[in-house]
Structures are given as structure tokens and as C-alpha cells.
Amino acid sequence: MSNERMINRISVGIVYVDGPAFEINDDEKAHILAEVQEAITGLASNEPRANLTGVYSTLSVTLPTFVPWEGANWPGLSEPFYRSIDDALWSGTTNKIYFFRGSEYIRVDPNNGWQADPGYPKPIAGNWPGFPANFATGINAALWSGTTSKIYFFKGSEYIRVDPNNGWNVDAGYPKPIAGNWPGFPADFAAGVDAALWSGTTDKIYFFKGDQYIRVDPNNGWNVDPDYPKPVGLGWDAEDKWRDPALTALGFPVGSAGVAQLTDFFQGAVAAQFGYVAFFTKMPTAWFAYANSGWPKVVMRRTSGAFDSWTSLDSIFAHETGHIFGAPDEYASSNCVCTSSHGRFFTEVNGNCDNCATTPVNCLMKNNTLTSLCAFTPPHIGWEAFLDTIDAGVHTYTNGKLYMFQGAYYVRYTGFDLDAEYPKKIAGNWPGFPADFAAGVDAAVWGQPNSRVYFFKGSQYVRVDPAAGWAVEAGYPKAIAGNWPGFPADFATGVDAAVYTPTNQKIYFFKGSQYIRVDPNNGWNVDAGYPKPIAGNWPGFPADFAAGVESAAWGEPNERVYFFKDTRYIRVNPAAGWAVEAGYPRDINVNWRMPFPAA
């Protein structure tokens, strides 16, 4: 199972990846592990019924020959320039390229492998006089064009043109909008660029925006070349440069296959039901904390300072763990939308998305509040229902399916295989259900003589006709009292479980430690001699089941009766003295083809 629910034992396989200039010391490793434990503890405290246990395995990998940013498209820049560049300029006088960022710039030599010159970055101040006043407060980009022998300065969505051969003055008619004057510019580039340059080597113009760049051909109508934009540095591939060597050093294949195998290795070794790998490193990455739920991995990087000064590592790790188990981002800059569906076990919209929710709340996926989940996260990570009990079960002969209900949800089985696209909400799928029944039922039972399904909630019940669109029949809900002849008073106030057994064509109702038997072929009357205690009348019932069950269901494929209590179940064979079979109770988890919290 691929991290469908954040329940039971989850393997957190931690890999520390370091190397020269990227050391992670033992204090940092201990701090990281402490914060990860805090994260899992915090997550677990949100839903004790999930029975969440963190299983932590740690491995350390040192890469002695790692070269940061090796393979970058623009080699030798410092890391901040790989994050973003404000502007760039090629100088025909020096035949050099100048990259600007904030108050600094780096000079690059195209005739020396496009490497940055030594001694850079340097301050800009005092070296670039003569700017127009409104552009002098700061420019986004500048370039010298060999085609026109003019300099172009860009700011926001506008640009000006300067003629060095006319006293460095701005040409008449400027500023002008970029849009419409630079053909083929992507819209985001036309709204403003970070940097630009003309290269005499290629006779092309390069424009930079964020971590991307485009190339313009002045000899082809000043159009943008095909296949652009491209990343300036390595983009998300930065991770590959240290992750794959680390995987190789650990004896695993590179890429997603290696991460999947490493996850399995950690998970299998510690008998965990779910698992993911968490890489902690100081080596370059596209972003300092992110998750790929499909791999499945979390990557967390310390860009400066030590890991043990990162005090919010736990809450950010918990946030990323939320992604691993299917929860989406809810903060505005994630570009979330309220209508997108998420979750592996349950499916729910992103209703707390900050971009569209009416009253968004602060919580784990919106602002990293470790011990607060919005209403939509529990279904996303598999916590909405089916956590600590089964409320009701019923086999219906109309379609030969078995239905199990818990809270506002239900699942459907064909044989004993869980049908795809379940669980579903009761509301909207069982026509005519009153709101309180749609929020959850106490019991359900098949009525053989009339081929109806009965649902019980408190002192009331509804009757569903599968032959009429599975709708609740008119006149329901009705009170149990007065409509089920012979029901003892305490059973009429509500029942815990009900099951029809074709073996004897009777219906059994359970309430606390007692049960009654109803004969649908005898006016639906309670048989004489009931109620009786479960203990002593159902051979082999464990004491806690004899004290009361929470649901019961008929298993048509093997003609057995199943009783559910908390997170476990027992199986009774009517053909063998109605006794509990050997080997029971068992966990619902996995045995009922769904992940379910175990005791």
C-alpha cells in the first residue's frame, strides 16, 4: 500500500547526505532526529485513533568529491545568483558579461569557458553613472546590442534605449512597453525581466526571469528562439546531483526507482505499514523543503547555518509529511484551488485553500500549525472515518455486495475484495437518507422476505428499497418501538448491531451484552426466550466481544457471520455450532483489504 493513510507504523528513513563544505555534525543529526520525532508526535496527537507510530531508521552518506552546481548552464556563479538575477550586461569594451543582483555584480568571461572571473561579486555603487532618475533607483535588466550598438535598460514592463555614441542619452520616444515591441516574449517576461544581455559570441540576446531564461535572435526578426524558456541552473535536477550518488553509495539504483527501493528497505526492515525517505542535506536543491509524494520522499536542506538552529524543522517536516500522505498545500502562493480533489483513501476537495475558502483557518497545510488540522486534512490523509470501529455491515442479495459503514462513509465489497473508488460518503449516495442517518448509522440488516435493507440510528430506522433506486421508502424514518413487535424497551431505544443469517433465516439484534432473535417469517416477531446474554450462547466469543459488539455482517462467499469490536473482528461458522473459528480475533487492518488502525 502506498501511504494511503497516516496510520499505524510508518517508517521514516532518514538519510544524512554531507561532504566537504557541507558537513552535518552529530549534534545536528541528533537535532534533526529529535525534530522529526517531534513532528510525528505532533501529527499523532491530532488523531490518537490513528495509532500512529514513527519508526526511525538513519543512514549517513558522505560524498567526498561532490562539486556543488556542477553541470549548471552558467558555471561558477555564486548560489544567490542561481536563485535569481536582477540584470546582466555585455560590454563591447571589455568583452565581458556582467551579472547584477542587488548591490553586487559578477563578471563572466565568455572567452574562458563562460566562467566567472575571480574576485566577484563586487559592489555596483559608483561604477554605472548617467542613469535616468526613474531608472536610477534600480533597474531590472540591461543589455548592449551589437546589432544596434545601443544599450537597453528594462524596468517593470517598460524599457528605455540609450545611445553610447550620443553622450549616453536616452533615445526619444522612450520608455516603451516591452509587450508589442519584443516579439514572442512569454507573458511573464513581457511583464518584466530580471536580467538581459547580448552575446557577441552567439549574436543572441538572453533574458532572465526567476530561475528561467529565454534567447532572442536579432537576426530572425528579434524573435524568441524555440524550446525556451529553460532553467538557469539545474532547477529541480539540482537534487539529482547529490541524491543519485548517495543512493549509489548506499547500494541502491539512482532516481525514483532507488528511492522506492530504499523506502521498501527501511519499511520492510522495521515491519512498518507505510514509509517514505527523508533526505537531509546542505547540498544544493531547488527549494529548501519539499515533498514528492509519488517517489515517496521529503527533501530538507539547510542553506546556511547549522541544522540544530532550525527550530521549526518539526512543523515543516510535518507539513511535508502531509504531502506524502495526500494532503495538498493550502497557502495562497501554492496556487491552490478549492475545487481540486485530494487524498488516497478518502477523497476530498481542498476546501481550506487560502485563495478561495470563505473563512480559511490556520492549520498544518496552510501555515504549519503542527497540532491543528483544518476540516479537510483528515480526509486527505485518511483520518476521516474507519479509525476505531465499524458501525454497521450488511450483505445485500440484490447485487451480491457487502457494505460496511463508519461515520459518514461506507465501503463496498465484491466477494471480499474492496471495490475501487470507495470509501464514499453516505450523503448523496443513499437517496433519501435523513441527515442524522447520513452522518452515521448504528446498524444495518437485510430483510430477506421483502428484499429491503434496514438502517438503524438511535430509536429510529429507515427502510431502503434496492429495487427502487436504493432510496429510503416514503414514511421513514419510523420509531423502532411499536414497529418491531416484541422488542425489549432497551433495544427499542437503539441497537448496536444486526445481522440476517440465511442459515436459519433469522435476524439477530445485539445491544450491549445481550441479543434478541427475530423471525421475519413469523410476523417479524422476537422469538420466545429472548433477550439472552451473548456470553454462553455464542461459543468461543472473547470476553470483550461478549460484553458487546459494534457491528455484524453476513459473509455470503463463505457463509460465515462476522462480528466487529473496536479494531478487530471474529468469524463465526453457523454450520459448526455457531462457534467462533480458531485464529480469531484478528485485526481489521489488511484482512478486510483496507488499511485500518491496529490495536
Added chain:
Amino acid sequence: MDEETLRVLVVPGQSPRSAGRLTSGVERKRLLSALSSAGVKVRHDSGGGLLVVEIANENQESALRKYSGLKVLPLDENVGDRLSEIDEQDALFVRALAIRANPKYREAKRRRVPGETPEEQLLLSAPCTPPED
């Protein structure tokens, strides 16, 4: 971390890990099954020879102490001092537990305001899932 109800279990034969590899899942399942039968909740697991468990009552702790070779230790910042012959991974696990049990660390966690750190603010400035995911 509620130190009153948490204990560290030292499981015999699980640490150091053989040949630097983790113990087999089968052995681990047997151990966990035994703990589950005793009603003991496992909260953290080193993947080796240490488990952090929640003790519900005195009887449960007494029952645990009867398991052959199983050591039950209080969970505090000195837990590492009571352990010997543990492997590297378990040693790291214990150091992490000690950090978390430190009163200053706990007080800092108690006082923190969500969203206050620069890292949290940075996280909220851009998507944190690669576009291909």
C-alpha cells in the same frame, strides 16, 4: 512528551544491527505482536533495539519487566547514560530523545508561535511540491 507515561524499552539482541543492516521484519513483527497483546502502545521505534512505549498502568510495566531480557528505562535527558553497547543508529536515537526530554527544549516548543520562524515564512512563499509530482 509526557515523561510520566513513556518508557524506553531495550530489546535484547536487536542492537547492534547485524552487519550494519537493520533487523529482519519478521523478528520485529513478533516483538510488536507481543507488545500489542500486552496492551502496550509503541510511540517511537529506533528500527533497532530501542522502543519508546506508553505505559498505561503499573501492571503493564510489571508485565513488561517479566519479558525475558527486556529492559524498561525511564525516559529523561539522561537515558543515554543507562545504555551500553548500542549501535550508531540507536545512539543517535537516544541523543534525539535526550534533546526532546531537555526542559529548555520543551519550554521552547511550548512557547513557540506557529509561522514565526524565517523558514516557515519562506515555505509559504512558494509551492513545496515539484511541478511534476
